[in-house]
Amino acid sequence: MDSMTTTDTSLTTVHVRWAPQGGLFLWGTRYNGGISDAYDLRDWLFAWHEPSFYGTFIETVEAMNVEGLLLPALEALDYFAAPAAVQHARLDFSRELKELTSLAPQVKEALTQGRFMPDFVKWKAGELGWKLQLQGPAASWAASPVAAQWLDALIPAWTHADGVMRQSLAQLERSFPLLQRGGAAAAELWMDEEDWLVSIGWQSDGTPFRTCLKLEEPLIAGGSWPLRVVLQDRGDKDLLRELQPSAVSAWSEGGDDAGADEHGAVQAGAEALPEPWQAHLGRAARDAAKWRRMLPWLAEGERELKDELTESEAWELLTKGSLRLMEAGYSVFLPAWWERIRKWRPRLKAKVKSSVGTGPQSMFGLSELMQFDWKIALGDIELTEDEFKQLLEQNRKLVQIRGQWVQLDPVHLAQLQTVMSQVQKKQGLSFRDVLELHLLGSSEGEEEKDFYRTLPMEVELDDQLTELVAQLNHAQRPPLIEPPDSFRGTLRPYQVEGISWLIFLRECGFGGCLADDMGLGKTIQFITYLLLMREKRLQEPSGEHEQAAPSLLICPTSVLGNWQKELQRFAPDLRIYLHYGPARAKGERFAASCSGHDLVLTTYTLAHLDETELASVNWESICLDEAQNIKNAYTKQASSIRKLDGRHRIALTGTPIENRLTELWSIFDFLNPSYLGSLRDFTQRFVNAIERTHDQELVAKVQRLIRPFLLRRVKKDPSIQLDLPEKYEYKTYVSLSAEQATLYETYIRDMFERLDKLSTMERRGLILAALTKLKQLCNHPSLLNKESIRSPWQQRSNKVERLLEMVQELRQEGDRCLIFTQFVETGHLLQRILEEEMGVKVPFLHGGVSKMERDRMIEEFQDEAASEAGQSHPGIFLLSLKAGGTGLNLTAANHVFHFDRWWNPAVENQATDRAFRIGQTRHVQVHKFVTLGTLEERIDEMIDKKLGLSQQIVGSGEQWITELSTDDLRDLFALRSEWVER
DSSP: OOGGGOOOTTEEEEEEEEETTTEEEEEEEOTTSOBOOHHHHHHHHHTTOGGGTTTTTOEEEEETTEEEEEEOHHHHHHHHHSOOOOSSSEEEEOHHHHHHHHHHHHHHHHHHTTOEEEOHHHHHTTOOOEEEOOOTHHHHHTTSHHHHHHHHHHHHHHHHSSSSOOSOHHHHHHHOGGGGOOOOTTHHHHOOHHHHHHHTTSSOOOOSEEEEEEEOOOSSTTOOEEEEEEEEESSOTTOEEEEOHHHHHHSOTTOTTGGGOOSHHHHHHHHTSOGGGGGGHHHHHHHHHHHHHHSGGGEETTTEEOSEEOHHHHHHIIIIIHHHHHHTTOOEEOOHHHHHHTTOOOEEEEEEEEOOOSSTTOOOOTTOEEEEEEEEEETTEEEEHHHHHHHHHHTOSEEEETTEEEEOOHHHHHHHHHHHHHHHHTTSEEHHHHHHHHHHOOOTTOOOSSGGGSSOEEEEOOHHHHHHHHHHTTSSOOOOOOOOTTOOSOOOHHHHHHHHHHHHHHHHTOOEEEOOOTTSOHHHHHHHHHHHHHHHHHTSSTTHHHHSOOEEEEEOGGGHHHHHHHHHHHOTTSOEEEOOSTTOOOTTHHHHHHTTOSEEEEEHHHHHHTHHHHHTSOBSOEEEETGGGGOSTTSHHHHHHHTOOBSOEEEEOSOSOSSOTHHHHHHHHHHSTTTTOOHHHHIIIIIHHHHHHOOHHHHHHHHHHHGGGEEOOOTTSHHHHTTSOSEEEEEEEEOOOHHHHHHHHHHHHHHHHHHTTSOHHHHHHHHHHHHHHHHHHHHOHHHHTTOOTTSOOTTSOHHHHHHHHHHHHHHHTTOOEEEEESOHHHHHHHHHHHHHHHOSOOOEEOTTSOHHHHHHHHHHHHOHHHHHTTOOOOOEEEEEHHHHSSSOOOTTOOEEEESSOOSOHHHHHHHHTTTSSTTOOSOEEEEEEEETTSHHHHHHHHHHHOTTOOHHHHTTOSHHHHTSOHHHHHHHHOOOGGGSOO
């Protein structure tokens, strides 16, 4: 057989490539092209390699459908520097692998000695990379694709390993910050690697001076700008020599004999320099040549720098050219004033010259147009509109005004002209525009379509508007208004301030949101507001006040009865019309029914159903109680309410925001339409960023925007706390639902049919059973019917709905509450409802709870440390009146709810004292629920007014009720239908 065709079947060729996994991938091929077994290859290559424990630690992997060995960068360096393959196997390394094994010892030596440097090629491509200083064939081997990828990974791995190199690349990068400025496209035009290494400070160029450029301001107004080359001593920065650029450019770039040139200017320049600099003048000439290539407009002909610049060229050097030169490592001396004015942007100032009227009757509102004079501010300099127009006509970029230099950027000037033109088309700025500009100041940087947000703009207010804005910002208190004599109660100072604030907003034509904490008396503040409006109308000429439109109050159904009670209690002189129930006035009868009344009461549900009727009246004022009911701007209910016409709009809510910022927009769009822009604009401008990143600057802007029209006082304010009683009790009145009313009437009819047919003992038993059943019915109809605990509960009890609203509000304020009920069944129902709605575990303490479990519940509820540590806390504790009414210390709560009434006030007070006791540091709010039109209300009245019964009798329990006559019982149990929801 011919030797040329002889094939060595035992030969294995070992190949290498960079693996996607991050390392060098080795695999073997046999004589016929087949792939060698990876485990055999590992045994052959690493049989004598001790660091890998003779191949044990070498990983076998698959890359590009080939099985082989993966060597991390550092392990590969160790192995290639001293391969340890077996002798008996016939192995042949591929060309790439042979180059790596030849390269490895030199790489290891270079790394050990720290011979690596920044990679200029990568820097120009926008990357930060490093390369080794290799010489001879090693430099070409290192350029191969496999070796390059290996070294890219190897250098960082080496500097982070516990080797000779102790300084990490990260430390070097911090020491040479100019390394971070990658991707300088223009650098390719003028910079070579040596220039770059010098410019970043990696190596010194050896010259005794630095070549710098200097721009001087004109000697005469409108003249040219002198340009100078400055040579600065590297050891003594105060040693400077200024030269004509044309002279420096004429020096030989060879540099060694520049000082001996026979040309006068050059020779004179050379003689003026220190002798050690003479041999290096060619460096200055090379630097000047690079400046010409970087900034061609600095060139005079092909080989010289200009000695003088025009105004436009000087502006170009100041704004852009100097930055490019400094990024390249050169120093540029500019006029001292440039650093001060370079960041100046022209600001528009609108000085208001026509303001609102002078009297309280002068309602103007947010859409009122303000007339003003323009001013243009450039730093400390203010120009009139005429002066600004003259500058525009001169078309200059640098100008000296009143002894100060200013720059006039064409881009900024164009913006100014655009804004002034757009405002002129609008015939001025609206008060809304003026107010937002004043509240937010400069809005530079916001990408908005509105003209006044495209560049800095300020408003200069006149004295009257200054005072008005100060009052809107709560920096100055509006004049306090004396409460009318017709108010049957006592107002606290902060409540008088709230009423005065509402009147102030009304006189200015603005809507307002009274957002006081629950329990601070928003209801009586609005009632006093209504009395003041009535008093004002009564002062009008005879007959006119009778024709005045009433105010409209829209509230949840669950508090409708509460409003009727409070109005009756504090303002019995107000004429109230209730628009509610199946018999309510519809169509043309509605306006006639409202006539002659001071206030029309209705519900949110009817605001949509009776939209036509409500929209037919131009209301004196429109008030939304629990205004968070319109938090969803897209509901038909919210849309209907926003369409209503009224002279003044008011929102009452303790929680203007429950979940999302858009809820605030919905309330404010009702109060002052378009003040916060469209919902889409408000969402793009604020909501998305705040809810995604919690941007505190944007949060502060929203706060500044809403502050003028939102008044919020919290119980924790020192001024409020000092004024509140230690324990504040008030009643929450609710009405029966239609379902409850039907069950109530059926039950008492059946009871009275049986009552007179029973013996005395049976009669007493039936009455006591009726008391229990009817009280449970007032809580929720499912309790009377003994329905399953999982049966539907929504929209069946106004008492339950109102409790949920109040608990949600106090939890948002960070407060905690106790909820007492005398029925275990009611407790279990409320526990299920609260857990479903609040998404928390709610404890319920009743007689069936063991002592151990009872102690655990109390300890967890009282645990303040858990809340301070950020752990979740339900903030709600359900208790049965008998099991939790005495002997407990629950001072973590500052709200107490009596969900159903006990006939003995002392028992209720004992339960309240679980929270209101020694150790309580906050003021306690006590809420007692009363169902209107039922026996709950009658017993409540008896307890309050005593009605001929001594407190001892009433306080002795429920037995006294069983001794009443049948007629008295009928009066006690009878359902008063005017309070019933139909």
